[in-house]
Amino acid sequence: GRYCSQWFGDTTFSASPTVTIAPDYVTSGIDAVMDRSSSISGNVQRANVAPAWVNAIGVWPQVYRWDVDEGAWTEANDTGLQEPTDASGNYTVTGLDAGQYKIRFVPDTSYLTFNHFIADQVYGAPTGAKLSPSSPAEWPTYEAQLSAGTTITLAANTDLTGIDDQCPWGGYLTGRVTYAAGGAPVPDYHVSVWDTSGLTFVGDTWTDASGNWEFRDLDDVPDYKVMFDDESGSLTGGDPGYFYNTEWYNGAGSPAAATSVGFGPGSGMAAINAAIDSTTQWGDVTGKVTDMHTGKALEGVTVGLNLWNTDTPGWVEQHSTTTDASGRYTFTKVPWAAPFNSAVRISAYEDESNT
Structure with a gap:
């Protein structure tokens, strides 16, 4: 850090002289005079x-x-x-x-x-x-x-x-995401901000444990639109977009119908909230896995949940879990309305470590 880096010849890489080295010959005079940084x-x-x-x-x-x-x-x-x-x-x-x-x-x-x-x-x-x-x-x-x-x-x-x-100073947007049914906070929910000029993506964030989100350092020139969606599948065990409506602020179903938000220098808008609703209805699936000869509860057995998709049509593996010490397993939020019906197929297999 005390001296400037340089190429031989005190020039740029492209202009630096090429040094040719002959076999069994000492090439001398490849000197440099270093200047302080x-x-x-x-x-x-x-x-x-x-x-x-x-x-x-x-x-x-x-x-x-x-x-x-x-x-x-x-x-x-x-x-x-x-x-x-x-x-x-x-x-x-x-x-x-x-x-x-x-x-x-x-x-x-x-x-x-x-x-x-x-x-x-x-x-x-x-x-x-x-x-x-x-x-x-x-x-x-x-x-x-x-x-x-x-x-x-x-x-x-x-x-x-x-x-x-x-x-x-940049502007800011803050808000909160809750469930439409019951009003409980929704953690880890995806929130994205879009410039209204050509609907250009600006950035995104996720809600915290209390359903709150914030986005800072925004330009104060254009207006923005805000979208809420389950991009990561945090609510459905990895199935983004299947079971929750994508919502634009303020309760709109499309960017064209969304309410634009804007602010002056160093200011912002709070209460950019959303109450998300599911696109289908849910049920839970529970069961127990036992040895067919002894009736012993089997722990650590992998159980797969397969749903019948009426659109494909065909079986779609949605989730998997393992049985607990009592041989029991539970799948929550299993959809039983379109595009899935109430048909459920359960598969179970034992890994080599289970005895």
Whole structure:
């Protein structure tokens, strides 16, 4: 970290002279004169919300260097030689080579609670030109994200100071998901947020044990629509979408009929709630597995639940479980309405370890 990395000839990889080594011959003169590395430091504040210009604590400076050979911005400070902003909002990134740089400030939402409300910011970009809050797979390319930012020219053996910026405050959405019948909270339920412009996916989250969910760092420019669905199959043992209606806020069955939600800078909307309802009716299946000769209860026997699908038609294996010490097993929430009927087939087999 104390010295700049370099290619032989003090140039780029593509322009570096090729060294030819002959058999049984010592190639000498492959020398290098190392220059000390540089650093970038500055201060980050929270913008546009009272109290104004409060120091932003726990914000990571992510530095990107223009790679001449790749023709792209590549992350440069992956050496661990940096920390998030301190209590005064100050940061320093060390171990940098000479070159062209841009900086993206990314709040660490686990660092302090208020960072949930700070949006990403590219140095020199207009406040509000925030990055997408969705998962990395949904972000635009780094080049597009960084295009609005200021290019920083960094010389070798230089400590560049005063690279300050303000992170804009993002908006938020919060709500709660409950069962329509009884009003009990629904944990681990999938909630996704969509930009109304072309119905573009923004990001997703899951409800906590109390059915509550939140989504932070949202842009305040477009309106959003919110969808609730059992994507992971958390309610049906791994069968997403079979037995629960997909619902859009506010009680809509399609995105076209959904209510849009929006907010101003640093604000948001709460009570974006949903009461989900099943698409079918349920029943439980229980039983006991015993030895046909001795009547002894068999523990650890695998039991499979197969349902007759009237649409296919055919048997569909839905779930499996194992018997307890009393030889008993239970399947809950077994559907008995379309597309499944009340026909149930149970299969049981004993593994080699069971005696």
